[in-house]
Amino acid sequence: MTELLTAEPAIESASALEADDGGRAPAVVLENLGKRFGDGAPVLENVNAVIHQGEFVALLGASGCGKSTLLNIISGLDVPTSGALEVPADGAAFMFQDSSLFPWLSARGNIELALKLRGVGRVERKLRATELLELVNLGQAAAKRPHELSGGMRQRVALARALAQERPLLLMDEPFAALDAITRDLLHNELERVWRETGRTIIFVTHNVREAVRLGQRVLLLSSKPGRVVAEWDVSEEHRTNAGAAGKLTGDITDRLREEIRRHA
Amino acid sequence: MPETITSPLLKNGSADEMRSLEAGLDSLQSEAVERRGVDWSRLLLPLAAFVVLLLAWQFYVSLGLRRRDLVPGPLDVLGSLGTLWQEGNAQEAVWTSLQRGITGFTISIVVATPIGLLFSQVRLLRRAFGPLISGLQVLPSVAWVPAAIIWFGLTDATVYFVMFMGAIPSIINGLIAGVDQIPPQYRRMGQILGASRWEMAVNVVLPAALPGYVGGLKQGWAFSWRSLMAAEIIAMGGSLGFGLGSLLEQGRQLSDMGIVMSAILIILFVGIAVELLVFAPVEKRLLRGRGLLAGSTR
Numbered sequence: 001m002t003e004l005l006t007a008e009p010a011i012e013s014a015s016a017l018e019a020d021d022g023g024r025a026p027a028v029v030l031e032n033l034g035k036r037f038g039d040g041a042p043v044l045e046n047v048n049a050v051i052h053q054g055e056f057v058a059l060l061g062a063s064g065c066g067k068s069t070l071l072n073i074i075s076g077l078d079v080p081t082s083g084a085l086e087v088p089a090d091g092a093a094f095m096f097q098d099s100s101l102f103p104w105l106s107a108r109g110n111i112e113l114a115l116k117l118r119g120v121g122r123v124e125r126k127l128r129a130t131e132l133l134e135l136v137n138l139g140q141a142a143a144k145r146p147h148e149l150s151g152g153m154r155q156r157v158a159l160a161r162a163l164a165q166e167r168p169l170l171l172m173d174e175p176f177a178a179l180d181a182i183t184r185d186l187l188h189n190e191l192e193r194v195w196r197e198t199g200r201t202i203i204f205v206t207h208n209v210r211e212a213v214r215l216g217q218r219v220l221l222l223s224s225k226p227g228r229v230v231a232e233w234d235v236s237e238e239h240r241t242n243a244g245a246a247g248k249l250t251g252d253i254t255d256r257l258r259e260e261i262r263r264h265a
Numbered sequence: 266m267p268e269t270i271t272s273p274l275l276k277n278g279s280a281d282e283m284r285s286l287e288a289g290l291d292s293l294q295s296e297a298v299e300r301r302g303v304d305w306s307r308l309l310l311p312l313a314a315f316v317v318l319l320l321a322w323q324f325y326v327s328l329g330l331r332r333r334d335l336v337p338g339p340l341d342v343l344g345s346l347g348t349l350w351q352e353g354n355a356q357e358a359v360w361t362s363l364q365r366g367i368t369g370f371t372i373s374i375v376v377a378t379p380i381g382l383l384f385s386q387v388r389l390l391r392r393a394f395g396p397l398i399s400g401l402q403v404l405p406s407v408a409w410v411p412a413a414i415i416w417f418g419l420t421d422a423t424v425y426f427v428m429f430m431g432a433i434p435s436i437i438n439g440l441i442a443g444v445d446q447i448p449p450q451y452r453r454m455g456q457i458l459g460a461s462r463w464e465m466a467v468n469v470v471l472p473a474a475l476p477g478y479v480g481g482l483k484q485g486w487a488f489s490w491r492s493l494m495a496a497e498i499i500a501m502g503g504s505l506g507f508g509l510g511s512l513l514e515q516g517r518q519l520s521d522m523g524i525v526m527s528a529i530l531i532i533l534f535v536g537i538a539v540e541l542l543v544f545a546p547v548e549k550r551l552l553r554g555r556g557l558l559a560g561s562t563r
Contacts, residue, residue: 075457091459100454103555104472113468117458137287141295147556150294165458183290189283 024052027088027169027201028074034082034226035069043069045226047083051203053168056195058216059205060253062261066227067205071171074203092169093162097177099154101146107157108133108142114164132160135194152183156190163198172204176211188214209254213239213246219253223260231256337522342530345523354512359531362493362508369425370489373432374482380433381440381481382466385474391441398434406431406492410499419505424496431492432485439481443474476551483544487536494532509535 033047043066051057061067072078073085075092101110111129120128133139136156146154155175162170176184192215195202206212212219213235221231233253238245319339326338333341349355384391384398409430413423447470455469471478497510505511509532516524552558 077453077456091457094457096450098450100450102451102454102469102472104475114458117455117460117464117468137284138291141291144295145554145556148295150291153291153295161458183294186283186287186290190287193280 024054026050026086027053027055028203029086030074030083031085032083033070033073033080033085035066035073035078035080042081042226044073044080045228047222047228049220049229051201053201054199056192056202056204056215056217058212058219059203059222060207060209060212060219060257061205061222061227062207062224062257066224067222068173070222070227071173071203071205074169075171088167088169090167092171093165093167095155095158095162095170095172095175097174099146099151099158101154101157101161103146106143106145107138107149107153107160110146110157111161111164114161118164118166128164132164135163135197136160136190150183151179152187155179155187159191159194163194163200168201170200170202172202174206175204177206177208184211191215209250209257213250213253221253221256221260224264230260334522337526341523342526345521346527346530349512349524349527354507355527355531357507358509358512358528359535361506362497362510363535365421365424365428365506365508366486366490366493369428369493370432370486372425373429373436373485373489376429377433377436377485378440381437381478382444382471384437385441385444385470386466395441398437401430402434402438402488404430406488407495407499410496413496414500419500419502421505423500424493424505424508427496428489428492431488435488436481436485439484440474440478443477443481444470446477447473476548476555476557479544479548479551483540483548486539486544490536490539 028049028051030047030049033044034042035044036042047070059067059070069078071094073080074087075094076087101107102113105113108129111132112125115125115128130139130142133142136159138153138156138160141149141153146157149157158175176187179187188211191202194200204212204215216235219233219235220229221233222228223230233249235249236245239249240246323339326333326336337345346355384394406427409427410423413426417423417426451469451473452465455465460468493508494510494513497505497508498514501511501514509528513525513528513532516522516528549558
């Protein structure tokens with residue numbers, strides 16, 4: 001299920017491999033991960049994090065903290081220059097800020113292509129695509145092309161396509177940043193429901209503290225230049241339903257994020 | 266920059282409420298696509314433009330500034346067209362040329378498409394041969410007629426060779442341009458979806474490059490039709506059949522301006538017919554399917 005990718009001699013990782021309190025195995029392990037492009041300043045330095053299977057982690061950071069680079073490394077699109085990481089062997093599904101749907105395919109066609117490239121047979125593809133479209137409440141819009149859909153609908157098709165990849169790990173790079181507030185609230189509910197129904201491990205990158213608290217079970221704060229995990233908060237169900245608790249946590253995290261940004265003044 | 270702290274986001278609403286809210290937003294935010302029936306202005310406007318030009322032509326001729334046998338009027342040309350039609354010359358010429366044009370163009374597509382795809386995917390090949398292909402596209406294919414006559418004599422091979430030299434480079438270049446214009450996120454998405462090199466070419470690169478490819482085909486057709494006419498005008502006799510170019514050249518030899526104008530008009534109309542009946546519908550369909558038609562004058 002997991003493989004070890006090393007850029008330097010593997011570092012002792014016994015502690016990281018231990019299961020967490022809930023008994024879940026780690027899905028992603030990052031150890032002293034570093035990345036620099038050419039001779040430039042490092043984008044990521046000594047990133048350490050363990051993300052467990054089925055966990056929803058929000059990765060929070062200001063601009064230039066290397067969030068996207070980190071996701072690219074986890075997905076295998078890029079390689080680290082130092083440190084080690086452990087990721088699911090069959091890679092990760094990915095969702096971007098723009099839906100990146102193929103404009104020549106309908107909503108259904110886009111989902112079916114993801115299934116086809118996984119080697120799913122024609123009949124099975126049709127059934128599965130219908131299921132996934134229903135999961136994101138888009139059964140009616142199956143035949144529409146991306147340009148006929150609203151931004152929120154496109155992102156839901158993109159979510160269905162990411163789920164069609166059947167990867168245990170789902171990486172999301174600010175997927176709702178370009179949406180209006182009403183649609184975004186709705187998609188938060190939708191994503192949470194999909195996460196509960198499918199049991200995926202989700203790493204959700206955002207620069208929006210409220211979004212991080214609304215969605216994540218855990219919020220990791222990444223510093224900027226170089227990127228490194230500098231703080232971490234657990235988010236309980238109370239933080240999502242009680243305005244007082246939510247406000248306090250959001251305030252704490254925002255203060256810490258601002259402190260991090262001020263260091264660069 | 267973090268936003269100022271506003272009230273936190275909270276979970277609210279039942280699943281059913283969310284579902285209906287979502288359905289409402291979907292119908293508010295996505296626009297209904299209108300589909301209209303036959304648009305008569307598409308037919309009537311070109312026809313009106315044609316009539317205006319015809320009237321201008323008749324008006325110029327009726328001024329009597331030039332000898333009638335040098336500048337015939339629309340009615341004179343119509344007369345010689347009728348004669349050509351009755352003798353069967355017009356039909357024969359159109360049929361011969363169209364047959365050659367379609368055969369040559371089809372072979373050009375079959376040859377050029379894999380080459381274009383290969384060049385667009387393999388950097389080494391493209392760097393090596395790209396400039397040469399562009400050069401060939403700029404070189405007027407008529408320039409190949411003398412060489413072709415020396416190599417192949419007055420046979421069909423000469424005509425086809427000249428057509429290939431015109432059409433193949435422009436189809437290759439059209440396909441390469443189409444591939445170059447693919448937004449990088451499509452390939453990245455293909456990579457994330459786990460496409461192999463072949464799957465990427467078939468499922469992502471080709472469909473994404475289709476508008477550019479069709480543009481290249483259209484230009485390729487124009488080049489092959491022009492090259493064909495040029496070859497037919499220059500190379501006559503031998504085992505060569507009687508095409509539209511031959512008709513044109515015959516008119517010149519007979520100093521019959523009626524035949525010359527008739528041939529030119531027929532060549533023009535074949536070009537218009539192919540554009541309206543073949544390329545325009547394909548292009549329109551392609552662009553509409555991708556939402557690229559909104560606001561265009563097409």
